[in-house]
Amino acid sequence: MVTNSGISNVITGFTGVNSAQLVNDLVTAQLEPKQSDVRNRQNLNQARISALASASSALETFSKALGEVLNGRQLTGNLVSTRGDLVAASFIPGQKPQGLPATVQVSQLAAAQSMVSASSFASTSSTVGEGSLTITTSAGSFNVTIDSTNNSLGGLRDAINATNSGVTASIVTDNSGSRLVMRGREGAANSFTVTGSGGAATLDAFAFPPAGGAGMNSVTTARDSIINVNGIQLTNASNQIDTAVPGVRINLLAAAPGTNVVISGDQPTSSVKDIVNEFVTAYNDLRGALNSATAPGLDGASGGPLAGERAARDMMRSMASLTTKQLTDTGAYRSLADIGVKTNRDGTLTLDSVKFDRALAADPEGIARMLEPATPTAGNPGLAKAFEDVKTALKAPNGSLTGAQNRLNKIASDLTKMMEKVEEDSDKYREQLEKTFAAMDRQLTVLRSTQSYIEQQVSVWTNSGDN
Numbered sequence: 001m002v003t004n005s006g007i008s009n010v011i012t013g014f015t016g017v018n019s020a021q022l023v024n025d026l027v028t029a030q031l032e033p034k035q036s037d038v039r040n041r042q043n044l045n046q047a048r049i050s051a052l053a054s055a056s057s058a059l060e061t062f063s064k065a066l067g068e069v070l071n072g073r074q075l076t077g078n079l080v081s082t083r084g085d086l087v088a089a090s091f092i093p094g095q096k097p098q099g100l101p102a103t104v105q106v107s108q109l110a111a112a113q114s115m116v117s118a119s120s121f122a123s124t125s126s127t128v129g130e131g132s133l134t135i136t137t138s139a140g141s142f143n144v145t146i147d148s149t150n151n152s153l154g155g156l157r158d159a160i161n162a163t164n165s166g167v168t169a170s171i172v173t174d175n176s177g178s179r180l181v182m183r184g185r186e187g188a189a190n191s192f193t194v195t196g197s198g199g200a201a202t203l204d205a206f207a208f209p210p211a212g213g214a215g216m217n218s219v220t221t222a223r224d225s226i227i228n229v230n231g232i233q234l235t236n237a238s239n240q241i242d243t244a245v246p247g248v249r250i251n252l253l254a255a256a257p258g259t260n261v262v263i264s265g266d267q268p269t270s271s272v273k274d275i276v277n278e279f280v281t282a283y284n285d286l287r288g289a290l291n292s293a294t295a296p297g298l299d300g301a302s303g304g305p306l307a308g309e310r311a312a313r314d315m316m317r318s319m320a321s322l323t324t325k326q327l328t329d330t331g332a333y334r335s336l337a338d339i340g341v342k343t344n345r346d347g348t349l350t351l352d353s354v355k356f357d358r359a360l361a362a363d364p365e366g367i368a369r370m371l372e373p374a375t376p377t378a379g380n381p382g383l384a385k386a387f388e389d390v391k392t393a394l395k396a397p398n399g400s401l402t403g404a405q406n407r408l409n410k411i412a413s414d415l416t417k418m419m420e421k422v423e424e425d426s427d428k429y430r431e432q433l434e435k436t437f438a439a440m441d442r443q444l445t446v447l448r449s450t451q452s453y454i455e456q457q458v459s460v461w462t463n464s465g466d467n
Contacts (some may be wrong), residue, residue: 019437019438019440019441022437023430023433023434023437026429026433027426027429027430027433030426030429031422031423031426031429034422034426035419035422035423038415038418038419038422039419041415042412042415042416042419044305045408045411045412045415046412047305048305048306048309048408049405049408049409049412050305051293051304051305051306052306052309052311052312052401052404052405052408053405054289054293055289055290055293055306055312055315055401056394056395056401056405058286058289059286059315059391059394059395059401060391060395062282062283062286062387063384063387063388063390063391065282066279066282066383066384066387067384067388069275069278070275070371070372070382070383070384078265079091079097079100079248079263079264079265080263080264080265081261081262081263082260082261082262082263083256083259083261084253085253085254086106086252086253086254086255086256086259086261087104087106087250087251087252087253087261087263088250088251088253089245089248089249089250089251089263090248090249090251091247091248091249092242092247092248092249095246095247096246096247096372096374097245097246097247097248097265098245098246098247098374099230099245099246100245100248100263100264100265101262101263101264101265102229102230102244102245102248102262102263102264103229103230103231103260103261103262103263104227104228104229104244104250104260104261104262104263105227105228105256105257105258105259105260105261106225106226106227106252106254106255106256106257106259106261107226107227107228107233107255107257108223108224108225108226108255108257109225109239109252109254109255110186110187110223110224110225110236110237110238110239110252111186111220111221111222111223112183112184112185112186112187112190112220112222113183113184113190113191113192113218113220113221113222114181114182114183114184114218114219114220115181115182115183115208115216115217115218115219116172116179116180116181116182116216116217116219117179117180117181117205117206117216117217118205118210118214118215118216118217119179119205119214120176120177120178120179121153121177121178121179122177122178123153123177123178124152124153124154124157124171124173124178125152125153125154126152126153126178127151127152128146128151128152128153128155128156128203128205128206129146129151129203130146130147130148130151131146131196131197131203132144132145132146132196132197132203133146133156133160133194133195133196133197133203133206133207134194134195134196134197135160135163135165135167135192135193135194136192136193136194136195137165137166137167137184137190137191137192138189138190138191139165139166142163142164142165142167143163144156144159144160144163145159146159146203153171153178153180154171156169156180156206157169157170157171157180160182165192166184166185166190166192167182167183167184167192168182168183169181169182169183170183180206180216181219182194182206182208182216184222185237186222186237186238186239187222187223187224187236187237187238188222188223188224188237189222189237190222190237191221191222192222193208193209194206194207194208194216195207195211196211224236224237225237225238225239225241225252227241227244227250227252229244229245239251239252239253240252245263248263250263271368272360272364272367272368272371273356273357273360275371275372276336276339276341276351276356276371277351279383280341280349280350280351283319283348283349284348284349286319287316287319287346287347287348287349288348290306290312290315290316290347291316291346291347292304293305293306293307293312294306294307294308294309294312294313294316295307296308309404310400310404311394311400311401311403311404311405312404314394314400314401315394315400315401316347318390318393318394319347319390320343320347321390322336322383322386322387322390323335323336323337323341323342323343323349324336324337325386327370327371327380327381327382327383327386328366328369328370328373328379328380328382329379329380330366330380331363331366331369331370332362332363332366333359333362333363333366333367333370334370336383338359339355339356339359339360339367339370340352340353340354340355340356340359341356370382370383371383372384
């Protein structure tokens with residue numbers, strides 16, 4: 001007997017398939033390994049980019065900090081004045097002292113013009129009369145108006161101060177009452193006059209020079225300081241002088257004509273040693289970070305993100321050269337190695353204290369000049385300039401750091417395009433599969449129709465056979 005079960009089973013075997021899920025599974029099976037490979041390469045490359053950027057930033061930070069430390073520290077020791085009661089001396093931040101020792105004589109201190117009202121008032125709220133005062137200085141004329149809103153000794157003080165003329169007013173009070181004090185700036189050019197106009201006669205009490213016998217009493221006259229530095233007479237509007245000895249701020253405390261005051265610097269032993277120790281510590285921190293970033297992978301462990309990176313090796317090699325680089329072309333001590341800075345096997349530095357102390361005792365000023373010259377030159381760049389040159393070479397347009405950054409950025413761009421290509425190919429593969437399964441679905445529809453017809457015929461044949 002002929003049955004339709006065999007044919008039906010053949011057709012049914014192709015039905016019940018979720019073609020959409022099957023397409024997704026096939027696409028995922030092809031896409032995920034490729035995406036994973038590209039993503040892993042992107043992550044590795046990004047880690048290298050980040051590590052290299054960190055190294056470059058650390059190099060920049062170290063160079064800047066070294067320059068600031070050396071520039072802000074005076075490697076000439078401490079300034080000493082033989083007459084601290086007459087002249088005090090200090091370093092000017094950011095400048096290097098020159099021309100020491102220097103001999104100073106103080107003939108005259110600078111002073112500001114000051115005066116006090118001849119008349120006293122019962123209190124700061126006592127009226128002074130309405131009208132105006134004109135303060136005249138080298139900068140111009142400044143008007144002070146007194147009216148019903150500020151007609152008091154305190155109001156006059158505040159009005160004078162509000163002019164910003166360089167003349168300040170204050171009130172002093174004693175058993176006799178309150179009086180107005182006016183004071184200008186130091187220096188002969190900063191003298192001033194005060195005149196009254198158009199008001200009550202009582203405002204004449206604040207005129208100077210006095211008008212008609214009424215006015216302010218002079219306390220001090222404006223004058224310049226007069227000093228002699230190494231035989232040269234200098235005048236200045238202030239008692240703080242920054243221009244007499246390069247890099248040295250002179251503060252005049254008292255006049256003593258004919259008395260020599262010697263300003264000198266003692267040996268810079270402690271400051272030089274502090275600088276070298278700070279440099280070694282900071283250098284070792286930077287070198288240690290680079291050692292970790294470039295460490296090779298051992299026994300299956302992953303290495304540092306910059307393992308095998310040529311730019312990182314160039315950076316470490318350039319830094320290592322600093323110990324033997326000539327920082328000055330004069331004297332017995334011309335490099336860090338000469339004063340006891342040694343390079344260890346791992347590239348970090350160690351200071352040989354015995355050798356350093358011996359060198360420092362022999363020539364402290366020479367070592368100070370080696371580390372921080374007054375004016376860096378090709379033959380005497382100093383430590384900060386030498387490190388700056390290393391950084392500049394590495395980060396120049398054709399430098400190894402710049403080249404590595406450009407190369408890694410190019411790889412990142414290529415990997416992005418590669419990922420886009422993988423996804424584009426995946427989309428095409430999905431489209432191809434969807435077309436294939438759509439064709440299969442159409443064919444199955446035809447087969448099902450054929451199946452139905454055959455089943456009908458088989459049924460007829462079967463029934464006919466039974467008869």
